[in-house]
Amino acid sequence: MKKGKKYLAEAKKLDKNKLYTKEEAIKLVKETSYAGFDASVEVAMHLNLDTKKADQQLRGAVVLPKGTGKTKKVLVIAKGEAAKAAKEAGADYVGDTDMIEKISKENWFDFDSLIATPDMMPALGKIGRILGPKGLMPNPKTGTVTMDTKKAVEEVKKGRVEYRTDSYGNVHALIGKVSFSDEDLLENLKTFVTLIIKSKPSVVKGTYVKNISLSSTMGPGIKVDVTSFDK
Numbered sequence: 137m138k139k140g141k142k143y144l145a146e147a148k149k150l151d152k153n154k155l156y157t158k159e160e161a162i163k164l165v166k167e168t169s170y171a172g173f174d175a176s177v178e179v180a181m182h183l184n185l186d187t188k189k190a191d192q193q194l195r196g197a198v199v200l201p202k203g204t205g206k207t208k209k210v211l212v213i214a215k216g217e218a219a220k221a222a223k224e225a226g227a228d229y230v231g232d233t234d235m236i237e238k239i240s241k242e243n244w245f246d247f248d249s250l251i252a253t254p255d256m257m258p259a260l261g262k263i264g265r266i267l268g269p270k271g272l273m274p275n276p277k278t279g280t281v282t283m284d285t286k287k288a289v290e291e292v293k294k295g296r297v298e299y300r301t302d303s304y305g306n307v308h309a310l311i312g313k314v315s316f317s318d319e320d321l322l323e324n325l326k327t328f329v330t331l332i333i334k335s336k337p338s339v340v341k342g343t344y345v346k347n348i349s350l351s352s353t354m355g356p357g358i359k360v361d362v363t364s365f366d367k
Contacts, residue, residue, distance in 0.1 A: 142170045147356040155361035161350045162321045169314045169352035176205070176353050177312050179325055181332055182346040185305040191337055194307060195300040197278040198331050202320035203295030205313035210292050211235060211247040213256045213274075218285045222251070225289035232256060239263055245270065251280045251288045271298075297328070305346075307332060314352050325350070329365050 146168040156164060169175045185192040211229040212222035213236065222230045229235065229247060238244045240263045250267065252260055252274040260267070260274065267273040274280035278298045282288050297309045311324040329348065336344045348360040 143354065143356060146170055150356060150358060155359050157361055157364040158322060158325060159318070159364075161358045161360045162318050162325065164358050165321075165350045165352050165355065166314045166318070168358070169355045171352065171354050173353075174205070174313045174315045175355065176310050177314060177316070177321060177350065178308055178352075179311050179328060179348065179350055180306055180308045180357070181329065181348050183301065183305045183307065183332070184340060184342060184344050184346055185301055185337070187301050187303055187305055189339075191339055193301055194332070194335050194337075195275070195277045195298075196331075196335065197280075197291075197296050197298045198309075198328060199291050200295045200297060200311060200324040201327055202312060202316065202324050204297060204310050204324075205316060206295075206310070208248040208292050209246065210249045210251060210289055212285050212289060213250070213252040213260060214285055215253070215256070218253045218283055222285035222289050225286040226293055227251075227285070227289045233259055236260060236263060239266065245272075247272075249280070249292045250274055251282070251285060251292070253283055253285065254281055257281060299328075299332075326365065333365070 149168055150164065165177055187193050209228040212227045213232055214222055214230065215232050219230050236259055250272045264273055279288055299307045299309050301307050309328050311328060312321050333345065345362050348362055349357040350360060351357045
């Protein structure tokens with residue numbers, strides 16, 4: 137893919153062979169963002185994992201202390217008290233089979249996150265082929281299949297990000313916007329990286345984190361020194 141002039145101009149500010157400290161990387165990701173809007177900042181970690189093995193697949197969620205800068209619309213599929221609690225916690229949409237039907241018949245996707253109680257999962261499973269490819273199928277590992285709908289909704293609204301390894305052993309996460317202060321981006325970055333490091337499967341031998349990079353929407357990738365997270 138051919139890179140544009142603006143991208144190349146920003147990429148020149150970076151030393152391709154250098155690993156930057158986390159503090160330097162945060163400053164640079166803001167400086168090299170040239171989008172005409174408040175761009176998102178993303179971290180990517182390449183891990184030494186064989187994701188063909190079930191015990192080397194990472195999947196979960198984390199609430200970023202400073203939020204993501206994005207307001208997420210939440211749909212909760214629940215009945216009774218769990219539905220009531222979800223409404224009170226600020227869920228955008230709450231329903232049960234009526235909502236499942238709306239998704240399947242109208243191809244309705246006016247939400248970013250889907251939370252469901254365990255009893256609703258068999259009904260949701262019937263539209264799994266629609267939800268799965270969009271990454272919307274609730275999962276206990278990410279806290280989106282739960283009876284505690286109040287907590288789940290609050291966490292999504294606060295800035296919870298989900299992550300899972302791809303087939304190459306990479307994990308990605310949104311950690312904020314370029315308009316965030318350096319301190320807030322740094323705190324979110326440290327929270328995410330520390331969690332991934334702590335989640336290292338015991339079977340992994342040798343170097344676990346191969347590399348870490350930061351980038352803004354459309355901006356160049358900045359390589360981060362893994363050892364700067366030890367401090």
